[in-house]
Amino acid sequence: MSIQAKGGYEYFITFTDDYSRFGYVYLMRHKSDAFDMFKAFKAEVENQLEKHIKILRSDRGGEYLSGEFQQYLIDNGIVSQFSAPGTPQQNGVAERRNRTLLDMVRSMLSYSTLPISFWGYALQTAIYILNDVPSKSVPKTPHELWTGRKPSLQHLRIFGCPAHVLKGKTEKMESRSETCIFVGYPKETKGYYFYSPSDLKVFVSTNAKFLEKDYMNDFVPRSRIILNEMSGDTIPREVAQPNPIVSSDPTQDQQPTILRRSGRVRTQPERYIGLGESVENLPDDDDPYTYKEAMEDVDSRHWQKAMQSEIESMFDNKVWSLVDLPEGIKPIACKWVYKRKRGMDGKVETFKARLVAKGYTQKEGIDYEETFSPMAMLKSIRILLSIAASLDLEIGKWTSRQLS
Template sequence: MSMATFSGKRYFVTFIDDKSRYCVVYLLKSKSEVAAKFMEYAAMAETQTGKRVKYLQSDNGGEYKSDKLARFCAERGIQQRFTPPYTPQLNGVAERMNRTLVECARCMMEHAGLGKSYWGEAVMTAMFLRNRCPTRAIHQDKSPYQVWTMKKPILANLKVFGCHAYVQVPQDKRAKFDSKSSLCRFLGYAEHQKSYRFEEVSTGAIKISRDATFMEDKFDEGPRNYNDESSVVEFDDHDEDEEKEEGKTDDDMDSSDDDNEDTRSSKSNIKRHTRTQSLEKATVIPSPKRRTYRGPSLEHVSAAAMDFEAAYIVDSVGETPTTFKSAMESSDSGKWKEACDSEFDSLQRNDTWEIVPLPKGRKAIGCRWVFRVKENQDGEVERFKARLVAKGFSQKFGVDYEETFAPVAKFTSIRVVLSMAAKYGLMLHQMDVKTAFLNGSLNEDIYMDQPDGYLDATQPDYVCKLKRSLYGLKQSPRMWNQTIDGFMIKMGFKKCESDHCIYIKRDDQDMILVVLYVDDLILASSNNELLKSTKMALSKRFEMTDLGELDYFLGMEIKNDRKTGMVTVQQTKFLKSVLTKFGMDNSKPVKTPQDPGLKLTKNMCEQECKHEDTMCNVPYRSAVGGIMYLMVATRPDLAAAVGSLSQFSSDPCPTHWQALKRVLRYLQAVEKTAAVKKTPRQAASSVEASGRPSFAIPVGTGMYQ
């Protein structure tokens, strides 16, 4: 580094576990210390995980080719792998990590107004935050820390780097009239201790303490004003071609995978990616074109929340390819190319477009490739998927589209169909439509740029005139619904007047019901031959996947036991995910969702002073949304609680949050299965309903006033 840390360190080396992407950083005075630090790291990794280090992948730096390191690796059976000269992209995991750490550290130092001599503390803090941020490379929606330690990280104690804090002076080190605390700067988190690192402002001494009062909006250059509405936030112009703005070095750094797929897939392997970094060789990244956007006031957003979000954003970039170019330059380029070829062939088979010159006065919309790694129920990689998506946000109303509305089946209707299946002993099956939107025909003339990687060599300046509704277009859902609706009517089905996504067909004494939710179908039939003929007709018209008996639909786990006449519906998996998301999976259960003695009102916010600081990071709306989905699908017993709590989503107070947490505790205790019991089978169906109305209006809600 051009400037040493307070302890004289000028370099840092990163060791990254390839499976978990857990990163360990060591600060170095010279590059000759790399061998000793790797020995230290290998001992720690093998002790903590119980697994041996098998590979050490690095660049061709001399520090990795020392005799000391070579002897150690040979004695331990560790295979060293070096990248060819001047090919940093082949060590993409380490290169991407160093860029992440440096950029995050730079932002934190700039934000705190600290000099470059604090780079060591900033890099160590960036490593601490990065290990606790989820990353797409793991494919498990977990952080590296959680995969490495098998424990969930505690994020409640995160603080803003460089902020001021008053650190308690131990009683044994102060006289009777001495100050009980000293003004310090927060420099990160202590290693191997549940404490913070501070620098005393007056003396520059480093302190380790867990007792401190933080002022997260105060720094050496004064307080930060996050509520300044005149601030200008800059965003990348996504209308421009992102690939044209990427530099060569940027592309190299974006490569997040290596070329050793066999070691990555084995759970018993621990592979290390290493790289030393010097600020004297800082990467120069060309600035993309910008457009300014005046965002809303950042009220109720604390400094800690903003810093943590920034660290997460830096970490998330570059794991899964975001452009065709980056996908083709990644170590998995062969798999991504195969996925793109499969998607392009499907588009060609469906006669999705024709290549024509762009008419005068018309503007072609863009398109992009969207990449995704699909996993099975065990979290293992199943296949690489690529989808071509039109940039529908650039469409103009009245020119490229008119109507966009498309219906889907109501949850109430789905429950009625399940109830009828229990009452009349119907068979329940499900099907899925492949590339459903491509079956819709367009009424408007829409022109789209040719997709990246598949440019017509003979007509490179031409565009695609779309014949079918491609994913991403605003009218695609409507066009697909009109197509399948017309086909269902042609087959002899009749639409339910109260729900246009429920179709029924009668054949003498037998009947079949079809529930349509975009491209997912439920088929309920009293006759097996009628069911087979309907499936055959659908498969002949559309490319379908027959999923057999109904067992999982829109997050609902469904079991149809025709022998006992019982249809059971539950959301155990989704319910557990909600409890885990909000940290209530180990909470104490309660018997009722609401406290009968508590009346929630908006006046509580006025009575509870300074609740903004405590509620700014509380995911109140997200929690209400999770509970609401349970209520709509399978838990009508939550309706009253959701109706009450949702009134305060714009400005909740701590009492409202505690009431919401009580609902989550109730979900821990209640029976998670709702059953519909079969009654004696009848020739004709009739819907019976009963209700128990209550005209009580909660006090202070303002309803019907």
């Protein structure tokens, strides 16, 4: 099945400099756009950074073996190099970058409430972050080695977090801000990309208050597999990409090499496999995020049964006891968390609904002193398990509610 990114993109291509590890990514609507993307990349590198591509290293992708492309390289004085068939390790930097980027995209989408169609924004954000953070492979950040300037990290935000964004023009009685979702960093201007759930549009703005603390405190991850790999060690392939060697300083001992993004090719005919085409067992329907969405969902009957089962279980286990509310104290609110449990074939096996407390609404010194969390934190569980192991204690059978 094919999942298009926002803007109708189905493929992407990346180029990574072997010397600095600085990377570029381009989204494409058609796999045939790869040649045009390389020419755009070459023009940007030469015009903006005064660097010159000397060598283009690829894994024998059909798009780079074409006469048109090879002639283009010859005309521009670029040496074409190919890795041997079935030896992806010869293109190791590109292979590792591919896997890292897709791992980041999976994580970013899983930890957000955004639909899978935002994989394009997640991908561009992922490579933006990799370019600005230190790496064990190079002595400085890729951004500094590539541009000569140290990057600033103060503007980085959590992908998918909500933000109050100032509206441009409003009526007198209308709200002056709108709650949107942060989805990336624009390349052509300063500011941030925001997605408006009400308008279903992505726009750029600099006037925003990010709600990162609330987002992390109220976070419930979607434990679903996103962008599954084609096989055990084959990542979803966009287009086979070359590794051009770029040189801006002829006195350098080691020439930087721009590595192309390429998948590990098991079968040559499947050179082009779009990101959407590589998704396996990915459901079309998202899990409801609110009670209203659950009741309007096609599986509303199943969600009602799941909620009833949760309530009955809480009564049976005596999760709470009714008490009088102290004067001046507000009760902790709660919310439903819904999830479809799927089998190995991707089919829904059970519908789960959990009633969770909004513990982040508590204020220290007012609602709690030392004990505050309505749920056991994972690190607390790990501490208990470590103590039990060190003292050779026997641990009985625990349930999730016993750890609450």
